Amino acid sequence: MLEKMKIIHTSDWHIGQTLYQYSRDEEHIHFFNQLKDIIIEEKPDALIVSGDIFHSATPNVISQRIYYHNLVELSKLDDDLQIIIVAGNHDSPSRLEAPRELWNAFNVYVIGSLDFYKNAEEKNLSYDASKIEIPIKRKDEILGWVLAVPFINAGNYPSLKENDSYSNRVFSFYNNLKDNLKLNPKYNENQHIVATGHFMLDGANVKGYEKIVGGIESVNASEISSLTEINYWALGHIHHPQYVGSNNNMRYSGSPFAMNFNEDYPHSISIVEMNNHQPNVKIKEIEPLIPLLDFPSKPNSYNDAESLDLVLDKLTDILDKDIYIRLHLKSDLSLSEVANATILDKFKDKKARFCGVQVYLPESSFSDSCREIKTIEDFKSISPYELGCSVYLKKNNAEMPEEMKAMFKEVCDEVLKSK
């Protein structure tokens, strides 16, 4: 008989992250308290965390204590609750996995890496598939399986043919994995299959994702969703909660709270009930402990923005709130030292946390110093110095300070001379 199976899907905790040098430990603890309540209420069979447990590969002692303490607390909530954790690109696979056997005693299964090894006869990398086939049990019955795949470096997905694309290699990898599972004597068709992954699917909404640089590799969503035996994809990496593809079974749970000001959407965890091989997802919003506030609300341009005096005046009312504040204001020149000091002074001994200023300059100062690049010839005619200055202007909405310009010019000249 096909039993229902309930999982809670979350990812991208980023324990140990700091925002403008403010520790976020209290916010993580606040999240774990909410997660505990949700688990008590929902009684899931499994909790799946799809990578980026820690913000850094070498988390500090406090971060580790928050992780260990809360994971043990979660596992104590229910003897039948299985917790499955895979490493993300931010985690150290070996560090995360080191206490693996100890965790098993708490019904926690941690997969840091696949332990790829070179097979003597084959050219391809092989791995031990049984390590990542995790049965989800209720009493002694196996309800389903989690193919617990951590983040894998693009170059490490085995390639079956020469010049196989990244997306193809990811596809064949999961295809293989699911075929392998079917050979497992404990597998039968009445069991659900969930796969984890920590990668970028094409078509995903990446708002707030800071590290998009040219040529980032993504996986073809429609190709991978043709693996219909996989009933639900519990994905991590993208912080915006969303489905990708048209089947409503490939999902990023998103991070539990905003990691930066651009993640200005509600954050949540996903409660997934598997019934008849179909996932039914319920979204549970996570209430932030310390909200992030753009103040005043983000203007579109210089004309919409307000002046420093006006902004500081309005600010008075909210300085005693426990919030992160990023200021937006207009100025005819980049902010002076005096203006910066005035702002910092305003926040002194206040509860609100200052997180920088975005300055909006008049449009004209933009077009004066930013030449349009339309052709390769335009591009070639721009000196590295000129390009650097205009990138600075675009990024900061302010001219590069004179002192920095001089230093930058010196470096450019030096490099060009040595060519």
Ligand SMILES: [Mn+2]
């Ligand atoms: Mn992440």
